[in-house]
Amino acid sequence: MTREELLQELEQLKDEGKYPNIDRETAQYMYDLIVDAQLTSIFEFGAANGYSTIWLAMAAQAIGGQVITTEWGKERFAVLLENLQASGLDSYVTAHNRDALEVIAEVDKIDFSFIDAMARQYIDYFKALEPHLSDHAIVVADNVVSHREKLQDFLEYVKMSPQYTSEELALGKGILVIRKK
C-alpha cells in the first residue's frame, strides 16, 4: 500500500466515525507551517491511530526533523504503531503510550506542537509546554470551535499572555494558531 492509499484508508475510517482525526485540509495546513518555518522539533498531544502523526512525520522528513507523539489508549497505541510502520515514517517518530503531561516534562526544546487530546486539559497541556517552547515556536490547538466552551480557560489564557499572538482559522473543527512573539 502506498502512503497516499494509507492516508485515504484512514480518512475513510474517520468518515465512518471510527477515529476522531483531523481532516486533510488541517493536516496540510500544519505540514506547510512546519516546512515553511523549518520547525524541526515537533510534539503532539493525542495521536489516536496516527493520521495527524503521519502528516507531522511527513513534514519532519521534509526538513530533517523529529516528532514526539503521545497516545495513552492501549488499543489506539497499537494501531498507531502499525500505521506509522505502514507509512514508512516510523524512524521520524518517537511514540509514547503514556499521559502526554508526563512525556512533555521530559522533552527538550519544542518548535511546533499540535494539541488534540482532552479539551478540558488544553490549559494544562499548554502551561506544561510553555517552558519548552523555542523562541520561534508555533502551537496549533484543534477543536476551538467545536469545543469552545470547554476551552474557555485555555483561550482566555493565550489571549491574555503578552508573549503570544494567536489567530483562529476555520479549518476542520476550528484551529487556534499560536505564535511566540
Ligand SMILES: C[S@@+](CC[C@H](N)C(=O)[O-])C[C@H]1O[C@@H](n2cnc3c(N)ncnc32)[C@H](O)[C@@H]1O
Ligand atoms: C482527537 S484524538 C487525536 C486525533 C489525532 N490527533 C488525529 O487527528 O489523527 C485524541 C486522542 O488523545 C488521546 N488522549 C487524551 N488525553 C491524553 C493524554 N493526557 N495523554 C495521551 N493521550 C491522550 C485519546 O486517547 C485520543 O485517542
